[in-house]
Amino acid sequence: VLVSLEWLQTEARVQGLTLTPEDLETIQEYLEKNKTALIDSRPTMTEGLEPAYRFVAEGPTGSV
Amino acid sequence: MMAEAFGQHAVRLRKHGGDYGSRARRWIAAGAFYTAAEYQQATQARQLWIIELEKAMRRVDVLATPTVRFPAYTLAVEATYPPDSGANTYPFSLAGYPAISVPCGFTSDGLPVGLQLVAKPFDETTLLHIAQEFQQATGWSKYRPDFEGN
Numbered sequence: 392v393l394v395s396l397e398w399l400q401t402e403a404r405v406q407g408l409t410l411t412p413e414d415l416e417t418i419q420e421y422l423e424k425n426k427t428a429l430i431d432s433r434p435t436m437t438e439g440l441e442p443a444y445r446f447v448a449e450g451p452t453g454s455v
Numbered sequence: 456m457m458a459e460a461f462g463q464h465a466v467r468l469r470k471h472g473g474d475y476g477s478r479a480r481r482w483i484a485a486g487a488f489y490t491a492a493e494y495q496q497a498t499q500a501r502q503l504w505i506i507e508l509e510k511a512m513r514r515v516d517v518l519a520t521p522t523v524r525f526p527a528y529t530l531a532v533e534a535t536y537p538p539d540s541g542a543n544t545y546p547f548s549l550a551g552y553p554a555i556s557v558p559c560g561f562t563s564d565g566l567p568v569g570l571q572l573v574a575k576p577f578d579e580t581t582l583l584h585i586a587q588e589f590q591q592a593t594g595w596s597k598y599r600p601d602f603e604g605n
Contacts, residue, residue, distance in 0.1 A: 399488065406487050407469045414481050421457070421485040429493050432500065 394422045456549055458494045461486030478536070505550045512552075512575050517585055522556040522569030547573045555586045558595040565601050 399415045399422075410418070460483045461468070472480055489497075512518070523540045547554045552573050559570035570589070574582035590596045 394488065402488060403484075406465075408484055408487060409469075409472050410480075410484060414477070414484065417477075417481040418485045418488065421482070422488055425457075426489075426493065429496050433496065434499065 392419075392423070393426050394419055456545065457482065457486035458489050458497075459486070476533075478533070501549055504546065508547075508550050508552065516574065516578075516581055518573040520571045520573070522571040526562045526564065526566045526568070543571060547571075552576060553579045553582050555582055557586050557590055558598070559589075559593065560595055561598070561600065567600050 396412075396415055396419060399419060403410050403415065464483045465487070468475065468480070468484060472484070475483070520543050522543060524542055525538060525540075528537055544554065544556075552575070554571055554573040556569040556571050558567055560568050562568060572582060572586055572589075574585075
């Protein structure tokens with residue numbers, strides 16, 4: 392478990408959110424899925440990930 | 456996208472969270488629980504998707520897809536957490552590409568079907584023009600679902 396229900400409850404309170412136990416359980420499922428996907432796809436190099444696309448010149452962008 | 460949606464909805468969600476449907480409330484509120492590092496990594500992944508989309512759009516004016524991957528369902532079904540109806544629309548929202556849904560017919564059960572058209576960034580003029588041409592050419596927007604069996 393990447394994010395416990397206890398942590399979610401505490402953090403929700405800190406952020407001023409009123410969420411039901413059912414809300415927190417579903418949110419926990421979302422977070423588990425998405426955080427796992429992010430862990431599994433962490434970049435292995437920093438080059439090629441910047442700059443933001445709006446600053447990329449027209450034409451071939453090369454490997455990223 | 457969850458984190459960005461939360462940023463947009465945070466004030467309203469804190470004051471009127473109960474007014475949201477449970478699915479929307481949970482999806483949006485989940486955005487409050489990601490780290491800055493996770494958000495940054497997700498924006499990098501989004502950038503890769505945008506680059507792929509840019510390549511695909513170089514040869515066409517618009518993309519056409521089903522708006523939703525399955526027929527419309529009732530509110531009772533919605534409460535049971537059916538498949539995500541936004542699966543075909545999120546990718547273009549994520550990329551910031553303008554999109555529109557227009558009526559394009561009915562299922563064999565008489566439920567309406569939508570056609571999603573996606574244009575290049577800031578090319579809403581082309582998008583609206585093609586959508587209007589489609590509507591005028593097909594006339595689907597003039598029909599309504601027949602829920603009464605008439």
